[in-house]
Amino acid sequence: MKTGSRILLELLREHGVDVIFGYPGGAVIHLYDELTRFPEIRHILVRHEQAAAHAADGYARATGRPGVCLATSGPGATNLVTGLACAYCDSVPLIAITGQVATHQLGRDSFQEVDIVGITRSCTKHNYLVRSLAELPDIVQEAFMVATTGRPGPVLIDIPRDVLASQDRNTSRRSSPSHKRPSRRPGHPLQVRRAAEAIARAQRPILCSGAGVINSGAHALLSGPDEPEPKEVIKPQQVIKELSQLTSAKAIISTDVGQHQMWTALNYSFRRPRTLLSSGGLGAMGYGLPAAIGAQVAFPLREVVCISGDGSFQMNMQELGTLISYDLPVKVVVLNNGSLGMVRQWQSLLFEGRYSETIFERGPDLQKLAQAYGIKSFRALFPDEVVPCLTKGLGEKGPVIMEFLVDPEEKVYPMVLPGGKLDEMIMGKEGQSPSCTKARVSGRS
Amino acid sequence: MGEEKERGSQRPYVVSITVENRPGVLARVASLFSARNYNIEALTAAHSKEPGTSMITCTTWGDARTMERIVKQLRNLVEVKRVVHAPLDVHNPRVREMILVKLDVEGQRQREALERAKKFGARILRRAPRGLLIEATNGRWIHWGLRARQTKGKEWIGKWPR
Numbered sequence: 261m262k263t264g265s266r267i268l269l270e271l272l273r274e275h276g277v278d279v280i281f282g283y284p285g286g287a288v289i290h291l292y293d294e295l296t297r298f299p300e301i302r303h304i305l306v307r308h309e310q311a312a313a314h315a316a317d318g319y320a321r322a323t324g325r326p327g328v329c330l331a332t333s334g335p336g337a338t339n340l341v342t343g344l345a346c347a348y349c350d351s352v353p354l355i356a357i358t359g360q361v362a363t364h365q366l367g368r369d370s371f372q373e374v375d376i377v378g379i380t381r382s383c384t385k386h387n388y389l390v391r392s393l394a395e396l397p398d399i400v401q402e403a404f405m406v407a408t409t410g411r412p413g414p415v416l417i418d419i420p421r422d423v424l425a426s427q428d429r430n431t432s433r434r435s436s437p438s439h440k441r442p443s444r445r446p447g448h449p450l451q452v453r454r455a456a457e458a459i460a461r462a463q464r465p466i467l468c469s470g471a472g473v474i475n476s477g478a479h480a481l482l483s484g485p486d487e488p489e490p491k492e493v494i495k496p497q498q499v500i501k502e503l504s505q506l507t508s509a510k511a512i513i514s515t516d517v518g519q520h521q522m523w524t525a526l527n528y529s530f531r532r533p534r535t536l537l538s539s540g541g542l543g544a545m546g547y548g549l550p551a552a553i554g555a556q557v558a559f560p561l562r563e564v565v566c567i568s569g570d571g572s573f574q575m576n577m578q579e580l581g582t583l584i585s586y587d588l589p590v591k592v593v594v595l596n597n598g599s600l601g602m603v604r605q606w607q608s609l610l611f612e613g614r615y616s617e618t619i620f621e622r623g624p625d626l627q628k629l630a631q632a633y634g635i636k637s638f639r640a641l642f643p644d645e646v647v648p649c650l651t652k653g654l655g656e657k658g659p660v661i662m663e664f665l666v667d668p669e670e671k672v673y674p675m676v677l678p679g680g681k682l683d684e685m686i687m688g689k690e691g692q693s694p695s696c697t698k699a700r701v702s703g704r705s
Numbered sequence: 706m707g708e709e710k711e712r713g714s715q716r717p718y719v720v721s722i723t724v725e726n727r728p729g730v731l732a733r734v735a736s737l738f739s740a741r742n743y744n745i746e747a748l749t750a751a752h753s754k755e756p757g758t759s760m761i762t763c764t765t766w767g768d769a770r771t772m773e774r775i776v777k778q779l780r781n782l783v784e785v786k787r788v789v790h791a792p793l794d795v796h797n798p799r800v801r802e803m804i805l806v807k808l809d810v811e812g813q814r815q816r817e818a819l820e821r822a823k824k825f826g827a828r829i830l831r832r833a834p835r836g837l838l839i840e841a842t843n844g845r846w847i848h849w850g851l852r853a854r855q856t857k858g859k860e861w862i863g864k865w866p867r
Contacts (some may be wrong), residue, residue, distance in 0.1 A: 354839045381733060382740055389729075406783055 264393045264424045266295035267302060268357075271400040277328050277355075279300060279319060279557055280463045281312040281550075285332020286372065290425040304557055304586060307578040309336050311550035313343020314576070317352050318551030321537045322512055323558045324475075326353040326407050331358045334372030337418070338379065342544050345383035347414040350539025351471055353407040354414035356384075362422040363391065364649070379416050385413030390423050412475065474533040481631025493667040494643050496520060496595045499650070500527035503565065503593065504648050511563040512555045513538065516572030518546035519601035522672040546575030549592065553579060556588040563591070570596040570623055580633045581661045589652055592661045594626060597668040605671045606678075609686070630661045638659040714768045717746070717793035719800070720776065722761040723753060725784040733782060734761055741775060742766055760785060764793055802843045805830075808837045 263269075272280070281304045295303055304311045309331040316327030331340050337358040346569050347354045361370040377389045386406045388399045399417060407415040421460045459465055500523050504509075514537040515521040521538055530536050539547040539553060552566035566607040573594050583590055604618040630637035637683065640649035646664065653662040673688040724730045731750055738745050748763040767775070772790060779788045794800060810818050811834065818837060822829060826840035 377729065378732070381736055391728075402783070411781075 261427045262315050264426055265291040266651050267396055269298050269671050279688040280328045280330050281306055281315040283309050287421045288331035294590045307581045308344050309339035311579045313552035314547050314550035315338045316354050317347045318537050318554030319558045322534050323554035326355055328355045330357045333361055334374050337376040344380055344414045344543040345371050346539050346544045350404055351412050352411035355403055356416040358418045360418045363420045379404030380416050384416045387416035393426055393428055394424050411578055428435050439533050477546050494664050496523050496666040496670055497527045498663050499646055500524050501649055502647050504528045510663045511565045514548045514551040514566045516545045516568040517545045519672050520567055520569040520595045545572040549576050549579045549584055552590045553582055565591045567593045571600045584633050594663045594697045595666045596663055597666050599668055626661055627665045637658050639663045717760050717766055718772050720789050720790040720791050723733050723787040724759050726757050726786055730784045759847040803842045806839045812836055850855055
């Protein structure tokens with residue numbers, strides 16, 4: 261006689277799950293109890309469910325295997341939504357397990373009840389409400405298949421409390437419940453030939469490739485030109501370039517969302533697949549730190565750096581608690597410009613510099629914040645302090661916060677205006693704001 | 706690239722979707738339309754002859770490009786087995802509308818109505834002294850019936866689909 265919880269954990273184990281990112285609650289209490297009997301499945305207790313989803317996402321992007329996150333019913337489940345939408349936008353394989361009120365309490369506005377299957381219908385690849393224990397094996401099987409095959413994506417499994425707690429009578433597993441087969445089809449031959457011909461004809465080809473290139477194991481090489489370095493104030497680009505040098509461009513980098521994200525993409529010399537973890541599609545601020553946690557859990561010995569801004573970092577900085585609990589040596593780089601730089605840049609260029617609610621008059625002292633968590637921290641105020649700060653920070657064994665007070669006037673170029681076309685981007689010279697030139701890149705529209 | 710052009714070429718489509726008969730499938734299919742700001746004009750859903758599968762047939766307005774995108778995305782849904790779509794063509798003999806009308810007519814008028822209904826191939830489901838219940842799948846009858854209702858006033862107090 262096995263409980264639903266036990267069956268679920270056995271199924272997860274069968275699918276090679278070694279880590280779950282989660283947060284407990286009433287509806288999943290039986291599952292958490294059973295978890296103590298599964299030492300081979302490591303549970304990472306985050307400080308907010310959103311971070312559980314982002315961490316599972318970071319884990320999946322870094323490893324290529326599906327990430328698993330777990331939350332209780334109601335608010336636990338709704339807190340996952342941003343993370344699911346983020347994974348859905350970027351086609352990241354994720355299994356989200358949520359607790360639900362007992363089946364007899366469904367649809368009665370019970371305590372901590374939400375229709376999470378309804379809520380996440382449009383931000384998951386597929387989702388399930390497990391109506392009885394008998395359905396569970398088939399659903400889990402199918403969920404992993406849906407999440408990892410074809411175009412990957414997040415799949416949510418909502419399990420009522422009584423299903424998790426109930427005893428199994430006959431675990432006769434039905435087989436192949438769905439007609440959908442794992443699809444890993446070769447490319448369309450004619451389209452492939454067309455692409456090959458276009459590349460062969462091109463004088464200076466630029467390849468813009470989707471994540472499918474990495475998912476299928478075909479990796480592209482990229483290279484970018486260097487720019488002259490500025491003086492006096494810390495230019496954010498300088499920080500990223502030095503970081504790229506000091507880590508031999510081999511670290512796993514997670515970013516948050518904003519200017520620092522663009523600067524990272526432009527200035528860190530990424531060479532390997534699965535080393536840039538970034539919320540590209542949804543643009544979810546607060547993604548960086550939990551994603552770095554996910555990657556570090558997956559690769560304890562690799563260098564994992566979270567590059568963030570002072571805005572994004574404050575959205576999930578509670579996860580510093582998770583860092584210290586598991587002694588995860590994530591290095592956090594905060595490019596502090598005292599503002600929401602990306603929006604500020606738009607306001608500067610499109611709204612005549614009316615900075616409506618994008619400047620933080622005061623921010624937390626990150627050095628003291630680090631101290632509160634018992635994390636080492638370093639700060640650089642001037643350009644000549646950048647390299648020493650990074651060297652010291654990266655040299656530490658445990659987690660570190662490295663803060664760089666960067667030029668708040670610095671802008672990201674090239675920039676595409678909202679709704680604008682890619683051949684009408686604003687080029688502008690880096691280090692020289694706001695006089696920017698609108699360059700029309702030659703080419704057909 | 707021509708958003709106007711897209712809007713200009715809107716036309717009605719019939720989409721026929723074979724799905725696994727599981728709870729929530731209809732909601733999933735419907736929300737795929739609504740998420741793209743497409744309105745489903747008419748919809749039927751029922752079991753099909755294959756066990757465990759249902760058939761959802763709906764009509765909607767759209768342009769060819771978006772319709773193609775919707776159909777492709779429908780095919781990506783786990784529970785969807787087959788999708789076919791075609792522009793709605795009223796002259797296609799497979800395009801049928803069905804109507805069930807309750808007519809409050811007595812005496813001579815009832816006899817007239819019966820005659821007309823028979824002439825246009827409608828079926829009389831029930832005949833009572835105070836009214837008729839008529840079923841028709843013939844498009845011509847439906848249009849004639851609607852017109853008659855509008856022009857002849859009281860005589861055709863159709864209690865529309867009940």
